[in-house]
Amino acid sequence: MIETRRLTRRFGELLAVDRLDLDVARGECLGFLGPNGAGKTTTVRMLCALIAPSEGSARVAGHDVVREADQVRRKVGILTETPGLYDRLSARRNLELFGELYGVDDVAGQVRRYLALLGLWERRDDPAGTFSKGMRQKLAICRALLHEPPILFLDEPTSALDPEAARLVRDFVGELKSQGRTIFLCTHNLEEADQLCDRVALFRNRLLVVDTAASLRHQTYGRQVEVRLRELRPEHDAAVRALGLPVELAAVGATLRLRADDPDAITPAVVRALVLAGAEVQAVTPIEHSLERVYLEIMGGQP
Amino acid sequence: MNRRVRAVLRKEWEEVFKNGLVLFTMVFTPLLFVVMGVGTVGGTGMATRGAPPMSQAEAAELRKLAGEQCAGLDGAACLDLYLGTLMLLLFMMLPLILPTVFAAYSVVGEKTGRTLEPLLATPIRTTELLLAKVLAAAVPAVVVTWGGVACYLGGLALLGEGGTARALLSPAWLAAVGVLAPLLAVGGVLAAVIVSSRVNDPRTAQQLSGVVVMPLAMVLVGQSMGLFIVDAAMVGVAVVVMVVLDLALAWVSVALFDRENVLTRWKGA
Numbered sequence: 395m396i397e398t399r400r401l402t403r404r405f406g407e408l409l410a411v412d413r414l415d416l417d418v419a420r421g422e423c424l425g426f427l428g429p430n431g432a433g434k435t436t437t438v439r440m441l442c443a444l445i446a447p448s449e450g451s452a453r454v455a456g457h458d459v460v461r462e463a464d465q466v467r468r469k470v471g472i473l474t475e476t477p478g479l480y481d482r483l484s485a486r487r488n489l490e491l492f493g494e495l496y497g498v499d500d501v502a503g504q505v506r507r508y509l510a511l512l513g514l515w516e517r518r519d520d521p522a523g524t525f526s527k528g529m530r531q532k533l534a535i536c537r538a539l540l541h542e543p544p545i546l547f548l549d550e551p552t553s554a555l556d557p558e559a560a561r562l563v564r565d566f567v568g569e570l571k572s573q574g575r576t577i578f579l580c581t582h583n584l585e586e587a588d589q590l591c592d593r594v595a596l597f598r599n600r601l602l603v604v605d606t607a608a609s610l611r612h613q614t615y616g617r618q619v620e621v622r623l624r625e626l627r628p629e630h631d632a633a634v635r636a637l638g639l640p641v642e643l644a645a646v647g648a649t650l651r652l653r654a655d656d657p658d659a660i661t662p663a664v665v666r667a668l669v670l671a672g673a674e675v676q677a678v679t680p681i682e683h684s685l686e687r688v689y690l691e692i693m694g695g696q697p
Numbered sequence: 698m699n700r701r702v703r704a705v706l707r708k709e710w711e712e713v714f715k716n717g718l719v720l721f722t723m724v725f726t727p728l729l730f731v732v733m734g735v736g737t738v739g740g741t742g743m744a745t746r747g748a749p750p751m752s753q754a755e756a757a758e759l760r761k762l763a764g765e766q767c768a769g770l771d772g773a774a775c776l777d778l779y780l781g782t783l784m785l786l787l788f789m790m791l792p793l794i795l796p797t798v799f800a801a802y803s804v805v806g807e808k809t810g811r812t813l814e815p816l817l818a819t820p821i822r823t824t825e826l827l828l829a830k831v832l833a834a835a836v837p838a839v840v841v842t843w844g845g846v847a848c849y850l851g852g853l854a855l856l857g858e859g860g861t862a863r864a865l866l867s868p869a870w871l872a873a874v875g876v877l878a879p880l881l882a883v884g885g886v887l888a889a890v891i892v893s894s895r896v897n898d899p900r901t902a903q904q905l906s907g908v909v910v911m912p913l914a915m916v917l918v919g920q921s922m923g924l925f926i927v928d929a930a931m932v933g934v935a936v937v938v939m940v941v942l943d944l945a946l947a948w949v950s951v952a953l954f955d956r957e958n959v960l961t962r963w964k965g966a
Contacts, residue, residue, distance in 0.1 A: 405961065442818050445957050467820045478812040480708065482715040487708070494704035495819040537815065 395576040400450035410436040412600040423577040425587035425594035471538035477530040481523030496541035508536035528559025588685040618681040619657040624674040633671035709833030727845035734784035734849045739856030745773040777861040792882035795838035800889035835882040869929035880939035887946035
């Protein structure tokens with residue numbers, strides 16, 4: 395649904411996006427992660443045919459973002475970083491305007507449907523300026539969906555929301571994903587990206603890596619298992635090393651950390667050796683590194 | 698007018714007319730001009746009625762200021778007509794003043810409310826968006842101007858100055874109010890759009906856009922000092938100049954209102 399080839403954007407001397415090659419499949423949710431000023435918004439703007447690339451090309455829903463900009467705009471829904479609502483207009487009128495602009499056939503029906511879906515129908519005639527942040531964000535999501543776009547660009551959908559509102563929005567994004575829409579999610583919330591996205595792209599003016607969160611964890615830290623003992627003695631460590639397995643061992647207090655390509659295959663042998671050496675095993679737990687740690691590790695290594 | 702232009706036009710009117718300051722300016726300014734115009738011309742007429750006639754020297758001085766339009770009129774009638782045209786020139790400022798207020802809020806308001814990006818992400822074309830903005834500001838200004846002039850002339854007739862009111866309905870002034878006023882309004886809006894692309898505060902935009910009133914103010918001063926008289930030829934030239942100027946301003950505005958420009962170069966957008 396989204397293909398970019400050497401997509402580049404310069405602003406004078408500043409290289410905002412450098413030769414981005416990216417493919418996002420139909421129905422996929424891609425997390426686009428990077429620090430402030432990394433060029434994420436510029437990328438989204440190019441993909442929504444709002445600004446033109448300096449070099450390279452991009453196709454969205456099969457349309458070229460430069461030559462077929464109008465068709466691209468009809469196929470994408472965008473949730474900008476700030477909701478950008480007309481505060482003096484009611485929620486209903488905000489949506490009706492965009493329904494007309496997108497050429498929606500049944501504007502009133504679509505407006506009713508999405509306001510009801512996001513719990514705003516009762517407040518439909520209230521000015522958007524009287525809404526809370528969470529309600530404003532929900533109204534902006536309604537606006538992005540009115541024309542039923544197959545592709546959604548969501549720029550920080552839960553930033554500045556309280557945990558309850560953020561959860562509501564996150565759940566709704568999950569629902570959109572289950573409807574088979576392609577979602578391009580820019581976020582600083584790595585837990586959110588981990589929860590919602592099929593793959594994540596780490597980006598700082600250029601694409602650093604794109605993969606599933608699980609695969610990135612594996613590539614960065616390997617797979618690790620933690621074996622907690624009542625007491626860790628030198629003979630326990632020696633017993634495991636004597637097995638000669640392809641595993642890295644590290645002792646942290648009374649805990650032995652194993653890092654291996656396939657911990658599932660070696661863990662039973664390690665536990666058996668420890669028990670035979672007199673160790674009392676209290677727990678065996680796989681270590682799940684957070685995406686945040688992976689992100690910081692990868693970003694930290696970049697200029 | 699297509700569906701997208703109509704949608705933006707409706708939004709503009711709904712939104713901007715909920716702004717108390719804009720609404721006040723749209724109502725109060727023409728009302729003030731009507732009161733000033735009717736008060737000045739009608740009041741002078743009432744004061745001169747029954748008063749001793751002007752001296753030859755006074756009438757000659759007045760004719761020097763008022764020119765051809767006073768041919769065949771006595772001193773008092775000439776004074777009424779002279780003042781009447783000056784006040785009518787004041788009304789010609791309305792199509793410049795009102796749309797700049799409207800456009801300043803309508804364009805800068807989009808920037809400060811950060812509503813431009815979602816709007817530009819829709820399939821609306823730059824020319825459609827600009828057309829809607831121009832019509833939204835220019836149409837009410839022209840309607841208010843015409844309404845103000847009608848009230849002014851009606852007020853004069855009510856105060857027994859029907860002759861002056863009829864004299865003001867000359868072809869030159871009909872062309873000025875009917876053709877030149879809309880052209881001035883369009884020029885005022887386009888100037889406001891250009892100014893608005895560079896500032897972030899509606900009041901600053903309004904003040905800078907207000908500079909467009911200066912040439913007309915100079916015409917008003919020129920006529921009041923007898924330097925020239927606004928006649929059919931002058932209105933004709935002004936119409937041609939405004940057509941050319943409006944086209945040039947439209948070209949610049951379309952370039953400035955382009956998506957790329959708005960999102961990457963507009964201050965604060």
